[in-house]
Amino acid sequence: MNVLLLSMPDYFEHMPPVAVRMPNGALTSLAGNVDDHHRVAVADLILSYRQVRETINGLIHDFDPEIVGLSVMTFQRQTAQHIIDLARALRPGVKIVVGGYDPSLAPDAYEGMAVDYIVRGEGEITFRELLRALERGGGWENICGLSRREGNRWLHSPARPVHRLEDDEIRPPNRGARVLQGYTLLGRQVDVVETSRGCTYDCSFCSIIEMRGRNFHTYSFERVLRDIRDARDRGARTIFLVDDNITLNVRRFEQLCHAIIEARLNKLDYFVQAMTSSIASHGETLAPLMRRAGFRYVFLGIENILEGDLQFLRAAAKNRARDNGKNNGNATLKAIEYLHRNKMYVVGGLIVGNPDDTQQSIEANLAFARRYVDWPYIQHPTPYPRTPMTEHFRERGLITNERHEEYDGTTAVVRTEHLTAEEIEYLRWKAERWMKVRHMPAAFCHDPCFVVRHAPEMLAHTFRGCTLRSVLGLEDDRKAFGRYKIIRRRERAYV
Numbered sequence: 042m043n044v045l046l047l048s049m050p051d052y053f054e055h056m057p058p059v060a061v062r063m064p065n066g067a068l069t070s071l072a073g074n075v076d077d078h079h080r081v082a083v084a085d086l087i088l089s090y091r092q093v094r095e096t097i098n099g100l101i102h103d104f105d106p107e108i109v110g111l112s113v114m115t116f117q118r119q120t121a122q123h124i125i126d127l128a129r130a131l132r133p134g135v136k137i138v139v140g141g142y143d144p145s146l147a148p149d150a151y152e153g154m155a156v157d158y159i160v161r162g163e164g165e166i167t168f169r170e171l172l173r174a175l176e177r178g179g180g181w182e183n184i185c186g187l188s189r190r191e192g193n194r195w196l197h198s199p200a201r202p203v204h205r206l207e208d209d210e211i212r213p214p215n216r217g218a219r220v221l222q223g224y225t226l227l228g229r230q231v232d233v234v235e236t237s238r239g240c241t242y243d244c245s246f247c248s249i250i251e252m253r254g255r256n257f258h259t260y261s262f263e264r265v266l267r268d269i270r271d272a273r274d275r276g277a278r279t280i281f282l283v284d285d286n287i288t289l290n291v292r293r294f295e296q297l298c299h300a301i302i303e304a305r306l307n308k309l310d311y312f313v314q315a316m317t318s319s320i321a322s323h324g325e326t327l328a329p330l331m332r333r334a335g336f337r338y339v340f341l342g343i344e345n346i347l348e349g350d351l352q353f354l355r356a357a358a359k360n361r362a363r364d365n366g367k368n369n370g371n372a373t374l375k376a377i378e379y380l381h382r383n384k385m386y387v388v389g390g391l392i393v394g395n396p397d398d399t400q401q402s403i404e405a406n407l408a409f410a411r412r413y414v415d416w417p418y419i420q421h422p423t424p425y426p427r428t429p430m431t432e433h434f435r436e437r438g439l440i441t442n443e444r445h446e447e448y449d450g451t452t453a454v455v456r457t458e459h460l461t462a463e464e465i466e467y468l469r470w471k472a473e474r475w476m477k478v479r480h481m482p483a484a485f486c487h488d489p490c491f492v493v494r495h496a497p498e499m500l501a502h503t504f505r506g507c508t509l510r511s512v513l514g515l516e517d518d519r520k521a522f523g524r525y526k527i528i529r530r531r532e533r534a535y536v
């Protein structure tokens with residue numbers, strides 16, 4: 042069968058496509074796990090976000106798919122709907138399958154769309170079995186993790202238990218299935234690699250627990266190194282390790298760094314997401330080792346610098362420094378210091394606009410980011426389907442915006458007890474632009490040609506809505522913010 046797999050073109054504020062166009066790891070993993078006789082094409086639509094309609098027209102015409110699969114996050118739901126309608130109009134008989142975080146956690150939202158199947162949770166085996174059932178013309182009822190349309194109703198099979206990655210049930214990704222080019226992270230070709238799945242924490246804003254429960258499974262190092270080599274041989278110079286929480290098992294992470302060094306794969310740049318507590322507690326040995334292994338950017342889940350907010354986010358435990366098992370205060374500063382001492386850059390993940398936040402508490406976080414982080418990744422709490430946080434905001438009547446296409450993390454869609462959503466977003470927007478400019482020299486030293494060529498476009502993106510007058514302080518910033526909001530709204534019309 043011909044299978045076309047698509048990831049959505051929608052991007053958010055901190056990942057402007059001029060600088061960041063990342064592949065979707067789910068689709069190549071699905072492509073690697075279908076039976077060999079299928080012909081699979083993977084198209085990451087971020088690579089053609091300005092010509093989505095033309096690209097889909099071309100792909101459907103040239104590839105003639107019998108199955109179209111879409112990977113969707115919540116803020117991409119509306120775009121997914123448009124792409125589903127387009128695919129259906131171009132090939133009325135095509136079977137359409139959706140999967141990923143949004144269809145898994147809000148399947149009802151897709152039941153009204155022109156969709157035939159919803160794959161809930163991990164997709165590799167479910168999708169393989171679905172294709173087999175389609176070829177056989179039956180047997181759907183035994184496929185766990187599948188919802189399917191039958192006449193006017195939807196039937197949902199039981200959830201699929203999470204995969205143990207240790208037993209090699211999941212085969213390696215198939216990057217050869219990609220049909221579009223142009224992946225980049227600041228000018229270097231980027232690829233994504235998984236070494237583990239899952240997390241045993243339960244932060245209230247994170248979708249992972251509802252998606253797969255609290256567990257942690259790991260691929261063998263042999264497989265991980267093979268996967269990194271495959272990405273490198275296809276041209277990648279930066280590897281994003283997309284693990285949910287690679288620092289959950291610090292000993293394993295250290296061994297992985299050693300394995301990367303021994304395999305001489307440490308000439309690549311690595312980007313990883315980490316917990317502050319693990320870096321703070323083990324930084325003395327872990328941070329120099331990470332540097333030797335090639336780690337360059339570390340996304341730190343700081344979440345918030347104030348204890349009350351950390352409690353609300355259920356993120357206090359993962360931000361606690363521990364020495365010999367003893368609680369030793371907040372881990373954030375210590376973690377940042379270890380990373381900086383070892384010449385790594387900190388991407389600071391902060392969440393501002395929590396229910397009891399005031400202007401002062403938000404500004405305290407912004408001031409912290411200004412002082413300590415290299416690239417701000419500041420977001421607003423966003424009520425994604427079925428997270429504990431969503432329930433909390435709903436109970437307190439603080440959700441002000443139900444337009445899911447705006448649930449991109451940097452659009453404030455909830456208010457606090459003291460501030461409007463608009464005010465919260467304005468405070469972040471105003472501060473963050475200048476923090477981003479400060480990272481330009483470091484990016485220039487690493488990739489001068491890219492920065493010289495693209496600096497005007499990157500600055501234009503960061504400062505969209507601003508004029509010379511507003512930058513010089515001759516015009517109220519709120520006017521520029523108003524223009525930015527209009528531009529951002531327009532950007533969301535991808536199809």
Ligand code: B12
Pocket residue numbers: 046051052053056063064065066067068070071110111112113114115116138139140141142143146160162163164165168233235246247248249283284285286425426448449450
């Ligand atoms: C790595 C990652 C990123 C990376 C890379 C994204 C990329 N291009 O791959 C970066 C940092 C860029 C990123 C950014 C964002 N992310 Co992100 N990200 C993740 C993370 C950590 C892992 C995702 C991953 O690659 N997993 C590995 C793959 C193999 O697993 P998977 O995606 O789950 O896919 C499996 C199934 O879902 C299913 N499946 C998926 N698609 C499909 C399609 C079909 C047809 C089928 C059958 C099955 C299927 O099968 C797959 C294999 O088992 C998750 C989870 C987490 N713990 O935080 C968040 C997560 C996906 N991100 C999220 C969000 C919100 C974002 C942002 C909007 C804001 C933010 N928080 O940073 C931006 C938007 C990005 C953009 N497009 O501009 C949310 C999504 C919530 C939701 N309900 O939509 C998550 C769940 C985090 C959270 N807050 O809870 N992200």
Ligand code: SF4
Pocket residue numbers: 240241242243244247248249285286316342359
């Ligand atoms: S530590 Fe990270 S992956 Fe784990 S629940 Fe919290 S935010 Fe999610």
